[in-house]
Amino acid sequence: MFKTVLFPIDQSREAREAADVVTNVVQKYGSRLVILSVVEEPPADAPVADPMVSPEVVAKLLESAQTLFEQQGIKAEVIEKQGKPAFTICDVADEIGADLIIMGCRGLGLTEEGATDSVTTRVINLSPCPVLIVP
Numbered sequence: 001m002f003k004t005v006l007f008p009i010d011q012s013r014e015a016r017e018a019a020d021v022v023t024n025v026v027q028k029y030g031s032r033l034v035i036l037s038v039v040e041e042p043p044a045d046a047p048v049a050d051p052m053v054s055p056e057v058v059a060k061l062l063e064s065a066q067t068l069f070e071q072q073g074i075k076a077e078v079i080e081k082q083g084k085p086a087f088t089i090c091d092v093a094d095e096i097g098a099d100l101i102i103m104g105c106r107g108l109g110l111t112e113e114g115a116t117d118s119v120t121t122r123v124i125n126l127s128p129c130p131v132l133i134v135p
Contacts, residue, residue, distance in 0.1 A: 001029055001099070002025060002029045002031045002099045002100045003029075003031060003032060003097075003099050004031060004032045004034065004096055004097055004098045004099050004100075005022065005025060005026055005029075005031045005032070005033050005034070005098065005099070005100050005101075005102060006034050006036060006089070006092060006093050006096065006098040006100070006101045006102070007019075007022045007033060007034070007035050007036065007065075007076075007101075007102050007103070008035075008036045008037070008038070008085070008089045008101065008103050008123075009035060009036070009037050009061060009062075009065055010037065010038075010061075010085075011057075011061060012104055013104075014104025014105055014134065015103070015104045016104075017104060017134060018102055018103060018104040018134035019065070019068060019069075021102055021132070021134045022069075022102050023069065023072050023074065025100070025102065025132075026069075026074050027072070027073075027074065031099075031100075032077070033069060033074055033075070033076040033077065034076070034077045034078075034079060034092075034096055034098070035062060035065050035066060035069070035076050035077070035078045035079070036078075036079045036080075036081065036088075036089060036092050037058045037061055037062050037078075037079075037080055037081075038058075038080075038081050038082070038083060038084075038085040038088045038089065039054070039055050039058050039080065039081070039082045039083075040082075040083075040084070040085060041082065041083065041084070055080070055082075058080055059080060062078040062080060063078075065078070066078050079092060079096075085119045086119045086122030086123050086126060087122075087126070089101065089103075089119075089123050089127075090123060090126040090127050090128060093127060093128055093129055094128045098128075098129050099129055099130070100129060100130050100131075100132060101123065101127055101129060101130070101131045101132070102131075102132045102134065103120060103123065103131065103132075103133060103134070104120070104133075104134055105120060105133050105134060105135045120133060
């Protein structure tokens with residue numbers, strides 16, 4: 001049913017909690033797992049350094065996630081991209097032919113429009129496949 005599952009991650013608690021659901025779905029359906037993290041392009045006027053802007057931090061995050069799934073007997077592919085998270089997540093889902101995106105209900109990022117338009121909300125609206133949101 002879900003041949004390919006895309007799991008976008010950041011450093012949020014919600015992303016870590018969604019990993020259990022990802023494990024269950026991937027094991028139940030024998031799915032291919034692709035873990036994605038997006039290095040955000042920092043705004044020109046950004047005074048505080050966001051950890052998701054650092055390629056090194058994102059690479060370490062992906063490596064940790066891959067190890068976590070390997071400990072559960074799941075082989076995971078990792079992808080690191082640069083761009084705006086919601087659009088990049090949907091583009092990657094389309095590129096890899098994802099049958100399902102699983103993500104936490106709230107991550108670290110909000111869009112430029114603020115709290116009413118989170119990355120999760122944008123992914124739900126733009127996704128080429130079903131999206132499972134883990135509260």
